[in-house]
Amino acid sequence: MIIGRPGSGKSTFSVMLQKSLNIPLFHLDKYFFIADWVPREYENFLSLQKELVAKPCWIIDGNSSKSFEIRYRESDMCLYFNLPKWLCYWRVFKRLFYKASEIDDRAAGCNETVRWSLLSYMWNYEQRINPLLNALKNQYPKVKFIELRSPYDVAHLMRVLTHKEEYSIVTGF
Template identity: 25%
Template sequence: MKINIIGTSGSGKSTLARRIAAELAIPYIEMDRLYWRPNWQGTEDDALWSRLENTLAATEDWVLDGNYNRTRPVKWRNVDLVVWVDYGFARTLYQAVSRAFRRAWHKQELWPGTGNCESFRRSFFSRESIIIWTIKTWRSNRERYEADMRNPQYDHIRFVRITRRQDAETLIASLKAQYEKGFAFPVSGNPNVN
């Protein structure tokens, strides 16, 4: 089973992705870890695509956490399920602010070997602020993902839209039951399955 978890920064996609990967006992892959290099330097698109392709090809099943819309030709080529974490704006912003505060307070390295840590200045007082990014992209991401779900180019993909915590719990239970039976689909019991 190949699953991509998408959503605006702060929506909780990483938490959900890790949980699904743990419940299904399949690899968790974080797009940010593939993209970010030391000193907050990003990876050029060609190198990112190559790194992503090699990482996804290395295992039969995976849960991929991340948007990086320009990588869709690679990540959605063979994906079975795309889960869109679409909580309301207030909740998403609150989660983004809380996470930024915790990361800055603890000075935790975000991706091993990069040395990249959030700081209060970077999170709250700079143009690179993840909080500003969340505010700027929440609406446009919703429009993009709604269009993706209707796009005939992605008819081979099953989309699930998570709008409540209970939707996530229902999805996890359904995926686990289906995976244990050896069947990836259909995912049932979720009112937001399209």
């Protein structure tokens, strides 16, 4: 399970991890939106998520905090991309002009845009998410929770997960 503010690098990391480990990858935005940023009927979206987490192995990239628990309780690991706001805002604006072609994380017809609702969502992300994550960590202690706070943390974790670097006691992963 990979979560974090838009622009934090979730999808890029997920694609790289999927290619390295050959684990099925599911981007939640492809299931949440139908087209043109129109949300799918919510009960249908929840049903689709339950089907995804029932699979034996998966990487699910995306937020949808109302349904965190569906994914969290079935996860071995939760990666929380909590990178600096300024960096995430920069990346969101940058991807208006460039997005790697191998990152196919959008539903058909959902072109890259920057809307006021997205900027507001990004600004208030921690206030909404952190209390929920704390509750889930307490409720499901078997799930390994890793918070990534910098691009260095992200790169280091990728090397660890793909067995290119040893686990570090200093960083905790």
